[in-house]
Amino acid sequence: xxxxxxxxxxxxxxxxxxxxxxxxxxxxxxxxxxxxxxxxxxxxxxxxxxxxxxxxxxxxxxxxxxxxxxxxxxxxxxxxxxxxxxxxxxxxxxxxxxxxxxxxxxxxxxxxxxxxxxxxxxxxxxxxxxxxxxxxxxxxxxxxxxxxxxxxxxxxxxxxxxxxxxxxxxxxxxxxxxxxxxxxxxxxxxxxxxxxxxxxxxxxxxxxxxxxxxxxxxxxxxxxxxxxxxxxxxxxxxxxxxxxxxxxxxxxxxxxxxxxxxxxxxxxxxxxxxxxxxxxxxxxxxxxxxxxxxxxxxxxxxxxxxxxxxxxxxxxxxxxxxxxxxxxxxxxxxxxxxxxxxxxxxxxxxxxxxxxxxxxxxxxxxxxxxxxxxxxxxxxxxxxxxxxxxxxxxxxxxxxxxxxxxxxxxx
Amino acid sequence: xxxxxxxxxxxxxxxxxxxxxxxxxxxxxxxxxxxxxxxxxxxxxxxxxxxxxxxxxxxxxxxxxxxxxxxxxxxxxxxxxxxxxxxxxxxxxxxxxxxxxxxxxxxxxxxxxxxxxxxxxxxxxxxxxxxxxxxxxxxxxxxxxxxxxxxxxxxxxxxxxxxxxxxxxxxxxxxxxxxxxxxxxxxxxxxxxxxxxxxxxxxxxxxxxxxxxxxxxxxxxxxxxxxxxxxxxxxxxxxxxxxxxxxxxxxxxxxxxxxxxxxxxxxxxxxxxxxxxxxxxxxxxxxxxxxxxxxxxxxxxxxxxxxxxxxxxxxxxxxxxxxxxxxxxxxxxxxxxxxxxxxxxxxxxxxxxxxxxxxxxxxxxxxxxxxxxxxxxxxxxxxxxxxxxxxxxxxxxxxxxxxxxxxxxxxxxxxxxx
Numbered sequence: 001x002x003x004x005x006x007x008x009x010x011x012x013x014x015x016x017x018x019x020x021x022x023x024x025x026x027x028x029x030x031x032x033x034x035x036x037x038x039x040x041x042x043x044x045x046x047x048x049x050x051x052x053x054x055x056x057x058x059x060x061x062x063x064x065x066x067x068x069x070x071x072x073x074x075x076x077x078x079x080x081x082x083x084x085x086x087x088x089x090x091x092x093x094x095x096x097x098x099x100x101x102x103x104x105x106x107x108x109x110x111x112x113x114x115x116x117x118x119x120x121x122x123x124x125x126x127x128x129x130x131x132x133x134x135x136x137x138x139x140x141x142x143x144x145x146x147x148x149x150x151x152x153x154x155x156x157x158x159x160x161x162x163x164x165x166x167x168x169x170x171x172x173x174x175x176x177x178x179x180x181x182x183x184x185x186x187x188x189x190x191x192x193x194x195x196x197x198x199x200x201x202x203x204x205x206x207x208x209x210x211x212x213x214x215x216x217x218x219x220x221x222x223x224x225x226x227x228x229x230x231x232x233x234x235x236x237x238x239x240x241x242x243x244x245x246x247x248x249x250x251x252x253x254x255x256x257x258x259x260x261x262x263x264x265x266x267x268x269x270x271x272x273x274x275x276x277x278x279x280x281x282x283x284x285x286x287x288x289x290x291x292x293x294x295x296x297x298x299x300x301x302x303x304x305x306x307x308x309x310x311x312x313x314x315x316x317x318x319x320x321x322x323x324x325x326x327x328x329x330x331x332x333x334x335x336x337x338x339x340x341x342x343x344x345x346x347x348x349x350x351x352x353x354x355x356x357x358x359x360x361x362x363x364x365x366x367x368x369x370x371x372x373x374x375x376x377x378x379x380x381x382x383x384x385x386x387x388x389x390x391x392x393x394x395x396x397x398x399x400x401x402x403x404x405x406x407x408x409x410x411x
Numbered sequence: 412x413x414x415x416x417x418x419x420x421x422x423x424x425x426x427x428x429x430x431x432x433x434x435x436x437x438x439x440x441x442x443x444x445x446x447x448x449x450x451x452x453x454x455x456x457x458x459x460x461x462x463x464x465x466x467x468x469x470x471x472x473x474x475x476x477x478x479x480x481x482x483x484x485x486x487x488x489x490x491x492x493x494x495x496x497x498x499x500x501x502x503x504x505x506x507x508x509x510x511x512x513x514x515x516x517x518x519x520x521x522x523x524x525x526x527x528x529x530x531x532x533x534x535x536x537x538x539x540x541x542x543x544x545x546x547x548x549x550x551x552x553x554x555x556x557x558x559x560x561x562x563x564x565x566x567x568x569x570x571x572x573x574x575x576x577x578x579x580x581x582x583x584x585x586x587x588x589x590x591x592x593x594x595x596x597x598x599x600x601x602x603x604x605x606x607x608x609x610x611x612x613x614x615x616x617x618x619x620x621x622x623x624x625x626x627x628x629x630x631x632x633x634x635x636x637x638x639x640x641x642x643x644x645x646x647x648x649x650x651x652x653x654x655x656x657x658x659x660x661x662x663x664x665x666x667x668x669x670x671x672x673x674x675x676x677x678x679x680x681x682x683x684x685x686x687x688x689x690x691x692x693x694x695x696x697x698x699x700x701x702x703x704x705x706x707x708x709x710x711x712x713x714x715x716x717x718x719x720x721x722x723x724x725x726x727x728x729x730x731x732x733x734x735x736x737x738x739x740x741x742x743x744x745x746x747x748x749x750x751x752x753x754x755x756x757x758x759x760x761x762x763x764x765x766x767x768x769x770x771x772x773x774x775x776x777x778x779x780x781x782x783x784x785x786x787x788x789x790x791x792x793x794x795x796x797x798x799x800x801x802x803x804x805x806x807x808x809x810x811x812x813x814x815x816x817x818x819x820x821x822x823x824x825x826x827x828x829x
Contacts (some may be wrong), residue, residue, distance in 0.1 A: 036626060037621065037626055037744070037745060038626070038743045038744070038745035038746070038748075039745070042626040042627060042628070042743060043627055043628065045626075046625070046626065046627065174795050197790050198790065198791045199790050199791060199793070199794055200791045200792065200794065200795045201794045201795060201797075202794075202795055202797065202798065204748075204749065205794070205797065206740045206741075206746070206749060207518060207740070207797075208794075209514040209517075209518060209667075209670070209781075210511060210514060210515070210780065210781050210783075210784030210785055210793075210794070210797075211784055211793070211794040213507065213510045213511060213514060213665075213785065214500070214507075214784065214785055214790065214793065216665075217500055217504060217507045217510075218500075218790075230628045230741040230743060233628060233630075233741045234740055234741050237630075238667065238739075240656065241656040241657050241665075241667035241668070241669070242657065242665050242667065243654070243657065243659075243665060262627055262628060265628075265629060265630055266628055266629075266630045266741045268632065269655075269656060
């Protein structure tokens with residue numbers, strides 16, 4: 001080595017060492033929030049955990065971040081806001097994470113985002129829908145899940161296309177996800193002259209006999225479930241036992257019904273249920289989506305990949321890319337990188353058009369579009385065969401992704 | 412307005428009745444344990460007239476009078492409600508009321524049965540088992556593993572019996588290993604020890620199952636699928652109609668197969684338990700230990716053995732409730748939390764240590780929950796308040812009768828000791 005090269009190498013080394021690139025301890029830790037015990041949605045949480053650990057493996061196999069491996073520190077939120085807040089504190093103060101991904105329940109997101117923001121640690125929420133999570137325009141908070149108001153509109157717009165629906169019953173959980181989602185769905189249905197009754201329940205409720213009888217007496221033309229976790233399974237099967245299940249009336253089951261194996265085990269009379277799904281059909285997956293789906297199915301033994309697993313994977317992958325692009329683990333630098341990022345994720349190209357550089361109001365949007373990915377595909381699927389995989393179920397709405405006609409059980 | 416006006420009137424007179432009748436009993440140096448409750452019911456049901464009548468007739472009182480006044484109070488509330496909200500479905504639809512009544516009764520029987528186990532343990536050992544919900548969970552999980560994982564296709568009856576056996580052995584072993592130090596003065600604070608050690612068991616079981624079985628919800632197929640049948644064939648209404656998962660009476664009352672089989676089994680096992688307790692030597696020994704440990708020991712009964720039997724039986728009862736309900740609810744390692752909490756409410760409501768109290772308390776909580784869920788006018792809130800309905804009844808009962816409906820006073824230092 002010549003003296004010049006040696007000098008140059010030494011100088012570059014000194015510059016890099018003085019910066020924050022080497023300030024990060026290896027491995028670089030990223031928090032991964034997921035509900036892994038009741039009353040949280042354990043099915044969803046385990047899927048998200050598996051996906052986030054796959055993201056960790058893929059990123060490390062590709063060379064890691066800033067020359068370091070990453071370590072995804074998985075934490076259990078139990079679906080409870082107070083646990084979520086405590087977990088976020090633990091991630092930051094004890095585990096030393098530089099950013100946080102994952103997150104399933106809106107109430108957890110609403111409570112824990114303030115901790116992350118106050119401590120200057122970027123968080124990309126994967127599956128928390130409540131509008132206020134981004135609506136507070138906090139610097140360090142991003143989201144790739146759809147807005148609650150936006151997701152609700154997919155359901156009510158689909159209901160408006162079904163002939164003969166005059167009265168709808170909504171069963172919702174009394175949480176930061178359920179209540180706004182029910183109100184938005186009710187308001188949307190009202191635009192089509194549909195009367196709506198809302199029944200709210202505690203998260204974790206098991207026995208629905210009384211409320212099922214009350215809904216049955218109301219004689220709704222359709223039932224919509226906006227409850228996360230096992231509550232969705234319990235309600236659907238108990239409604240089926242009472243004669244108002246998916247095989248008796250048009251029935252939108254909860255999102256957790258995307259986990260096909262658990263769905264059919266817990267709701268054996270659940271055929272013809274509609275379920276909202278985030279993301280395009282599997283046949284239209286990006287290359288990243290196809291690669292993830294294959295690895296995920298191999299790891300978990302499942303026949304289909306759930307949308308929340310894809311969101312969880314993307315939440316970690318996008319943070320890794322942002323850290324690389326920032327060249328630092330500093331929170332402000334990661335935020336700046338996220339605001340300008342173009343990430344090829346499993347769900348598509350992820351970007352955040354609104355933030356410190358451009359306010360949502362400049363394009364006539366509400367504050368909830370702050371740090372919000374605006375391009376999530378939302379579809380309605382229907383199980384049309386017992387034991388069917390959600391990935392192979394018929395997409396019935398919207399027309400852009402439709403793969404078949406819906407079976408309306410009352411016709 | 413009418414409804415709340417009447418309720419306030421009843422509350423005011425029940426408070427006055429409670430205070431006055433108790434003072435009357437105190438002044439006459441009589442047993443006051445039921446005076447509050449009776450005075451309150453007389454005031455609530457009949458106002459000043461009822462209180463005056465009771466006052467003048469003191470000390471004439473009976474259980475029938477108390478129950479009669481209580482039922483009259485409930486009737487007045489119901490009638491007032493029907494006038495205040497004539498459009499309410501509980502007023503306009505007799506079929507709906509019947510349906511809620513049956514559902515409340517069925518789930519109440521199951522609640523009461525589970526609480527029975529907790530009460531049995533407390534009455535013998537003087538320990539409140541905080542692992543009761545986990546025995547319930549173990550019951551359901553055991554059936555799932557026996558019938559769906561280890562021996563697929565085996566009869567559910569084998570699964571239920573296996574679950575009972577597992578819970579019984581688990582309870583007996585735990586009692587021998589962890590609770591025996593309480594009986595011989597080795598523990599300074601047996602009450603706290605009992606709480607902590609059963610808490611420990613609860614966490615251990617919950618996380619052991621989560622670690623080994625995972626936290627995904629599981630469920631077993633319903634034990635009994637009805638054939639499609641109706642009687643009469645061309646009747647209107649059809650008296651009885653069955654479909655795969657449910658039975659419908661008079662086109663109005665539908666009962667799911669899992670609940671029906673669970674409730675009927677609970678009644679059958681309850682009768683068997685009553686036979687055991689009242690007609691066999693072992694049952695009499697258990698009751699003897701419950702009433703007077705030292706007296707029982709003098710009579711040749713080994714109280715330690717009865718402690719073990721009571722704890723194992725109590726755990727087995729909870730496990731049986733779980734084994735019967737795993738066909739109705741999705742099952743998780745944490746599934747026992749809500750039923751355990753409800754069992755605590757029921758045993759305190761019924762009276763700590765009272766077996767009939769636990770069973771009737773369960774039915775009462777089931778009925779109140781069904782009434783609240785069905786009749787609270789705001790549909791959005793009706794189901795959200797389910798946990799509160801039982802607590803309201805419990806609070807009112809404890810205010811008027813601190814020992815619960817059928818409770819008796821326990822010496823605070825008993826706790827399984829000689």
